[in-house]
Amino acid sequence: MAIALSRQTPEVPTLHVGNLRGEYLGVTASGGGGARVGIRAAAGKGRTFYTVNLPGERDQVQAVESANFEPRSTPWYAGAVSAKGRVFSPVQVATGQRQLMVSLSQPVYDSDGGVAGVFGADMYLQRLADVLRTQRISARGAAFVVDEEGMLVASSAGDALFGETGGRTQRRTLADSRNPVIRAGFSELKKL
Structure with missing residues (x-):
């Protein structure tokens, strides 16, 4: 089922499930209709990946x-365990994808009400950025989306959302926008 779900939309490339024992299963869609599956055993260190x-x-x-x-x-x-419910990760x-993403996750509970594990889905935000960039907005207007830390997620100016500084990927703020309306x-x- 996870393989079929991962093929449904390229904006949701990976589905994860992890349990209290540390076991993990992740399915990432790959080209040609296949998938990359990552598995970690409870006593394991790293994941074993399969095509x-x-x-x-x-x-x-x-x-x-x-x-x-x-x-x-x-x-x-x-994040899901701490929130005791559905939660989005920070952006x-x-x-390896050169785009922004978030993970949506939800704890799964056992019959005693304890956390049995967590199910998660990664979501790319490129489509949001594309929609905002292609909107018709007046010359005196602009639209943008920022996260809770004030970092740029999307803008009607088509601003770069991140860049490389000293070999490290750095997210951009609205102050980095090339659009004066967005900077203002x-x-x-x-001030708020």
Whole structure:
């Protein structure tokens, strides 16, 4: 089912599930209708990745992660457990994708009411940025979306949402916009 769901829309590329024992299953859609499946056993350190074309098919090992991957400490898992309900992760730059994303996650409870695990879905925000960039707005107006930290998520000016500084990816603020209306709006928002 996760493979079929991951194929439904490119804006939701990855589905995750992690449980209290540290087990993890993640499914990421890949080109050609296949998927990349990552699995971590409870006593494992890293994930083992497989390329699959059909549900249940795990015969092509793609890679074994050497670094420790602890699903219970990821923002999507820990955030949902802490909130005791559905939660969005902070906006972040998707690794290797050159676009912004968020994760939506929801805890799953056992029959005693304790957390059994967390289900999560990553969502790319490029379509939001594309919609805002293509909107007809007057020369004296602008539209933008910022996150709770004041970082740019999308703008009608088509501003770069992040850039490289000293080899590190850095998110941009409204002060970095090339549009004077957006910069002025940011200046006024800071006064609130």
